[in-house]
Amino acid sequence: MSELTTIARPYAKAAFDFAVEQAATDKSAVEKWTEMLNFAAEVVKDDAMKELLTSSLSANKLADTVISICGEQLNQYGQNLIRLMAENKRLTVLPAVLSEFQSYVEEHQATAEVDVVSAQPLSEAQRKKIITAMEKRLARKVKLNCSTDSTLIAGAIIRTDDFVIDGSSRGQLNRLASELQL
Template sequence: MPAGVQGESVARNYAEALLVLARKANDAAGWGTMLREVANAIAADATLAGFLESPRISGDAKSGVLSKAFGDRVPRLFLRFLQQLVKNRRQTLIPAIANEYDTLLDASEGIVHAKVTLARVTADEETAMIADRLSKVVGKKVVPHVSIDPAIIGGVVVRMGDTVMDGSVRRKLSKLRTRMGAGRA
């Protein structure tokens, strides 16, 4: 399996190809859900993961099992996509492809995901308010993924891609400490 940046690039290429197929089928969101379910199944089932990763099992045998497992439950082109992954020995990239697919689909729909760090657990209304304010700042719909870190003392830290907005009390105290130290010199 390709590692690092090369693996991400390959996964993105497959995700782009699948998104084109899904749009032709007028079901981009549905295909994303199916791909995510396949990725989750692989992550949850060590036997399935071992089967797909095993070099001792032929690609044809794996494709046959996929065909029997999914049969008429998924669109034929979606199944052929999975079988092509197996044929190209890229089946271990399915989770990464699912992540890339989600990212591409969200970007095409103007949705941005933000990692939001708070000092304490907040009510759903507060999280919705944060999402609303961020959406206004960014000009796109922002989906917050909240984590808690008491070390920030208070306030909020937001990460969207390469952008970090640090409104934490810890940062403000650090800046104050720096200014007070500079005044003594």
């Protein structure tokens, strides 16, 4: 996976820098780039497309095929990125480019996505309390993604890129069992 990240990073950085530059005149440029990359990444994830990308077609044919499938979803700059990646035989890493691009966007916007899995749906007060605590801990704005899992018994698991806080009853029971076995 780290190899894909290494390959994807320069493309994502270039696209992000260009999007930020465009944002001076078009406030939605970063969002447009996110949408373009997301759509193109979904196209190359398709099984039939994966076969095509690993075939012996020329770079121009591959780029034209991806661009024609994406249609109006790609502007001229998005098409240029597809052509460049096709020339370098890197179209298969588009999903990783999207992931890296989103990381740059989050860093630029100083936001972090935090996943909260709880045994019961969270109340608005609980959500606000988690957001406040995580913003303080991460020193940035937090976007909360909440879901429920009845197997947790009680409590919640909070995840972000850097760490996990397991405050679930299941997690506490597992830690207790590990301690007792020592």
